Amino acid sequence: xxxxxxxxxxxxxxxxxxxxxxxxxxxxxxxxxxxxxxxxxxxxxxxxxxxxxxxxxxxxxxxxxxxxxxxxxxxxxxxxxxxxxxxxxxxxxxxxxxxxxxxxxxxxxxxxxxxxxxxxxxxxxxxxxxxxxxxxxxxxxxxxxxxxxxxxxxxxxxxxxxxxxxxxxxxxxxxxxxxxxxxxxxxxxxxxxxxxxxxxxxxxxxxxxxxxxxxxxxxxxxxxxxxxxxxxxxxxxxxxxxxxxxxxxxxxxxxxxxxxxxxxxxxxxxxxxxxxxxxxxxxxxxxxxxxxxxxxxxxxxxxxxxxxxxxxxxxxxxxxxxxxxxxxxxxxxxxxxxxxxxxxxxxxxxxxxxxxxxxxxxxxxxxxxxxxxxxxxxxxxxxxxxxxxxxxxxxxxxxxxxxxxxxxxxxxxxxxxxxxxxxxxxxxxxxxxxxxxxxxxxxxxxxxxxxxxxxxxx
Amino acid sequence: xxxxxxxxxxxxxxxxxxxxxxxxxxxxxxxxxxxxxxxxxxxxxxxxxxxxxxxxxxxxxxxxxxxxxxxxxxxxxxxxxxxxxxxxxxxxxxxxxxxxxxxxxxxxxxxxxxxxxxxxxxxxxxxxxxxxxxxxxxxxxxxxxxxxxxxxxxxxxxxxxxxxxxxxxxxxxxxxxxxxxxxxxxxxxxxxxxxxxxxxxxxxxxxxxxxxxxxxxxxxxxxxxxxxxxxxxxxxxxxxxxxxxxxxxxxxxxxxxxxxxxxxxxxxxxxxxxxxxxxxxxxxxxxxxxxxxxxxxxxxxxxxxxxxxxxxxxxxxxxxxxxxxxxxxxxxxxxxxxxxxxxxxxxxxxxxxxxxxxxxxxxxxxxxxxxxxxxxxxxxxxxxxxxxxxxxxxxxxxxxxxxxxxxxxxxxxxxxxxxxxxxxxxxxxxxxxxxxxxxxxxxxxxxxxxxxxxxxxx
Numbered sequence: 001x002x003x004x005x006x007x008x009x010x011x012x013x014x015x016x017x018x019x020x021x022x023x024x025x026x027x028x029x030x031x032x033x034x035x036x037x038x039x040x041x042x043x044x045x046x047x048x049x050x051x052x053x054x055x056x057x058x059x060x061x062x063x064x065x066x067x068x069x070x071x072x073x074x075x076x077x078x079x080x081x082x083x084x085x086x087x088x089x090x091x092x093x094x095x096x097x098x099x100x101x102x103x104x105x106x107x108x109x110x111x112x113x114x115x116x117x118x119x120x121x122x123x124x125x126x127x128x129x130x131x132x133x134x135x136x137x138x139x140x141x142x143x144x145x146x147x148x149x150x151x152x153x154x155x156x157x158x159x160x161x162x163x164x165x166x167x168x169x170x171x172x173x174x175x176x177x178x179x180x181x182x183x184x185x186x187x188x189x190x191x192x193x194x195x196x197x198x199x200x201x202x203x204x205x206x207x208x209x210x211x212x213x214x215x216x217x218x219x220x221x222x223x224x225x226x227x228x229x230x231x232x233x234x235x236x237x238x239x240x241x242x243x244x245x246x247x248x249x250x251x252x253x254x255x256x257x258x259x260x261x262x263x264x265x266x267x268x269x270x271x272x273x274x275x276x277x278x279x280x281x282x283x284x285x286x287x288x289x290x291x292x293x294x295x296x297x298x299x300x301x302x303x304x305x306x307x308x309x310x311x312x313x314x315x316x317x318x319x320x321x322x323x324x325x326x327x328x329x330x331x332x333x334x335x336x337x338x339x340x341x342x343x344x345x346x347x348x349x350x351x352x353x354x355x356x357x358x359x360x361x362x363x364x365x366x367x368x369x370x371x372x373x374x375x376x377x378x379x380x381x382x383x384x385x386x387x388x389x390x391x392x393x394x395x396x397x398x399x400x401x402x403x404x405x406x407x408x409x410x411x412x413x414x415x416x417x418x419x420x421x422x423x424x425x426x427x428x429x430x431x432x433x434x435x436x437x438x439x440x441x442x443x444x445x446x447x448x449x450x451x452x453x454x455x456x457x458x
Numbered sequence: 459x460x461x462x463x464x465x466x467x468x469x470x471x472x473x474x475x476x477x478x479x480x481x482x483x484x485x486x487x488x489x490x491x492x493x494x495x496x497x498x499x500x501x502x503x504x505x506x507x508x509x510x511x512x513x514x515x516x517x518x519x520x521x522x523x524x525x526x527x528x529x530x531x532x533x534x535x536x537x538x539x540x541x542x543x544x545x546x547x548x549x550x551x552x553x554x555x556x557x558x559x560x561x562x563x564x565x566x567x568x569x570x571x572x573x574x575x576x577x578x579x580x581x582x583x584x585x586x587x588x589x590x591x592x593x594x595x596x597x598x599x600x601x602x603x604x605x606x607x608x609x610x611x612x613x614x615x616x617x618x619x620x621x622x623x624x625x626x627x628x629x630x631x632x633x634x635x636x637x638x639x640x641x642x643x644x645x646x647x648x649x650x651x652x653x654x655x656x657x658x659x660x661x662x663x664x665x666x667x668x669x670x671x672x673x674x675x676x677x678x679x680x681x682x683x684x685x686x687x688x689x690x691x692x693x694x695x696x697x698x699x700x701x702x703x704x705x706x707x708x709x710x711x712x713x714x715x716x717x718x719x720x721x722x723x724x725x726x727x728x729x730x731x732x733x734x735x736x737x738x739x740x741x742x743x744x745x746x747x748x749x750x751x752x753x754x755x756x757x758x759x760x761x762x763x764x765x766x767x768x769x770x771x772x773x774x775x776x777x778x779x780x781x782x783x784x785x786x787x788x789x790x791x792x793x794x795x796x797x798x799x800x801x802x803x804x805x806x807x808x809x810x811x812x813x814x815x816x817x818x819x820x821x822x823x824x825x826x827x828x829x830x831x832x833x834x835x836x837x838x839x840x841x842x843x844x845x846x847x848x849x850x851x852x853x854x855x856x857x858x859x860x861x862x863x864x865x866x867x868x869x870x871x872x873x874x875x876x877x878x879x880x881x882x883x884x885x886x887x888x889x890x891x892x893x894x895x896x897x898x899x900x901x902x903x904x905x906x907x908x909x910x911x912x913x914x915x916x
Contacts, residue, residue, distance in 0.1 A: 197472030
């Protein structure tokens with residue numbers, strides 16, 4: 001199996017060619033970059049910041065080992081002195097970031113990098129990749145959890161995530177967003193996330209009779225069994241499950257749950273609940289799965305489905321209705337020959353950015369709910385709570401990553417402070433992010449002086 | 459950074475609980491499983507098989523190491539004799555598969571597993587994950603390449619793929635599907651895929667003047683430079699690029715290309731082509747990027763865009779319009795107490811499967827083009843070419859994985875044999891997959907006998 005020991009080459013080729021250009025022409029140039037999301041995908045009005053921990057681990061470890069340098073040398077495009085330079089490269093810059101679990105909005109930096117331009121450039125691809133995946137999934141999962149209105153949600157996406165690292169990061173991000181656990185054992189091991197599961201149709205089908213399958217499974221797991229009842233027919237399956245539940249009771253055990261995986265889950269769950277209660281099995285929970293997402297869960301609960309726990313797979317694990325965020329990494333300041341930082345911005349059509357070093361200030365209402373944000377220059381004096389915190393200072397990693405459960409708690413606190421109108425599954429309102437006077441002025445100044453320069457250009 | 463040394467736990471928790479059930483009640487049971495795609499996503503009529511190589515490496519390495527067993531023990535749900543058994547587990551079954559690059563259709567097995575049921579069950583999650591990702595991406599990329607009508611396509615998706623392993627597997631799968639290279643250096647190193655890249659806006663913006671940025675870059679790479687001309691204004695950028703191209707010419711070098719990344723690429727590319735040709739730079743290529751996919755590329759070329767190469771990122775790298783395949787893994791035979799294999803199938807509503815051991819037979823027309831497939835039982839005598847080949851026999855890995863370039867060639871041959879009506883970007887026709895008389899009869903028999911059994915059940 002593929003094993004990655006060194007991540008330095010996990011970068012776009014152009015980062016390295018640009019870096020070679022900087023090396024020859026701008027070795028001592030410093031720059032500031034903002035990593036942010038340009039626009040919201042459809043049906044999203046907020047994002048849950050996620051993926052910082054991996055960024056910091058990557059930055060801590062960043063170095064080009066001999067094997068990587070050898071590969072680059074064999075491309076026969078880079079000069080030896082540049083490769084020698086790369087061999088000694090470490091990240092010596094500073095990073096400001098939103099703690100994982102922070103709610104944020106389009107145009108607000110998730111990460112701000114202040115570093116030698118070479119280092120800031122090389123790390124672009126990894127930082128974008130990590131923040132994109134985990135923020136996409138944490139945001140999606142927070143919607144699923146919200147739609148479930150307090151019922152449990154479990155990540156069952158391993159089989160359909162986009163690859164192995166996605167499988168593990170999806171388990172992490174969805175747990176952070178409020179899921180109760182994952183089916184992915186490796187993620188459970190790596191992150192100490194609770195693991196959960198039921199049984200598959202193949203188990204039932206490997207026995208001649210469903211009842212025998214149920215009996216054998218509960219014999220092995222007398223206190224932990226969830227029986228899948230739809231392999232042949234939900235209500236007949238339920239009868240077998242009730243038989244087995246009664247047998248368990250007689251031995252002092254309890255059936256945990258039955259699982260529904262097909263058909264009209266709202267009406268089936270109601271029938272199943274009635275039957276279970278009639279049989280004196282009100283403690284047996286109903287678990288549902290089958291192409292679920294926040295839209296379907298919301299509809300099911302509106303139709304009074306009697307479901308206690310949802311197993312959500314593919315649609316959450318790939319964020320299938322919005323499988324990426326429009327996350328970008330743009331230069332906002334660059335030092336001149338005297339070492340002074342000069343604000344800069346991109347002008348490409350429909351792709352304007354904001355220049356300068358920014359901070360996000362969050363304003364709460366009287367009840368402590370998020371009211372609006374102000375995107376400002378970092379040295380502006382603005383009311384509200386500043387959200388970006390320093391996590392790396394000149395190559396020194398001064399931030400202790402919180403535990404997964406701490407991040408999960410921060411996420412819940414953030415989501416609880418976000419008014420409902422911004423969390424609606426459909427037609428969520430747009431959250432107000434205002435641009436500060438200072439930032440507006442800087443942008444206008446830059447645009448005017450640039451127009452002047454362009455006019456005077458030959 | 460997360461490093462995975464052992465993949466045995468990359469499985470759904472229920473695979474292990476079911477396995478514990480099998481261990482106690484069906485230790486010697488053998489089973490046959492089919493891995494296949496149930497339905498086509500919108501706008502897909504075929505799939506490019508991809509991901510087998512990783513499946514085989516995973517199966518070859520599969521063993522539960524002490525650390526994994528320790529994790530499972532600490533869950534306090536599995537018994538010691540089962541964990542001891544897991545510690546000695548290896549894959550001893552047989553695998554039949556479509557070689558990577560084979561075109562296939564819904565309901566056709568990509569992989570068929572014949573193995574002790576315990577082993578067949580544990581490997582489910584990984585096999586699905588690997589085939590799902592790489593088949594999804596190879597299929598998507600083949601559409602992008604088809605839309606590009608012979609123009610070059612490069613994978614630029616690293617920053618927005620769903621995680622690290624996706625980044626690398628996307629580079630692999632898209633290269634297999636006909637892309638010319640990738641921006642992902644690590645994928646380039648691992649798979650010897652050509653790496654390619656241009657420059658970013660940040661490079662241009664780090665210089666006071668665009669012209670200086672271009673001059674510095676081409677000084678470092680006098681023969682390999684692609685200049686991004688849209689940072690401030692495409693046509694002004696082009697003027698600077700032409701200046702630099704002329705300077706290069708004077709020194710005996712040649713500018714490779716200019717890159718467009720925003721605005722109306724069709725009309726801008728036409729203007730850029732005219733200007734370049736007027737300046738005697740007809741050899742300078744035009745490279746375009748910016749949220750491209752097969753739909754946009756098709757429209758651009760219909761509008762006579764003068765683009766030589768496309769850099770395609772997020773939409774290809776996440777297959778954003780269909781970010782997963784409806785890939786499933788279903789039991790089709792199971793051995794009884796005498797060791798005889800008995801066909802079985804799933805009956806859940808809308809989720810019927812086919813029982814028995816299958817083979818796919820492909821029928822060509824007189825020109826060697828794919829005409830139709832017949833999904834049959836493996837021992838039926840059917841006209842046509844059988845597509846599933848044996849790659850593992852009772853734990854022996856008898857298949858030598860072809861090189862990446864060989865797989866790429868097979869893919870091209872397959873795509874060339876697929877008539878255009880099935881390859882259309884929109885409204886592709888459905889390819890005929892017929893069910894053989896034998897398979898049909900087996901299914902009907904099974905359904906009838908099952909109905910009988912259910913009727914007689916208490």
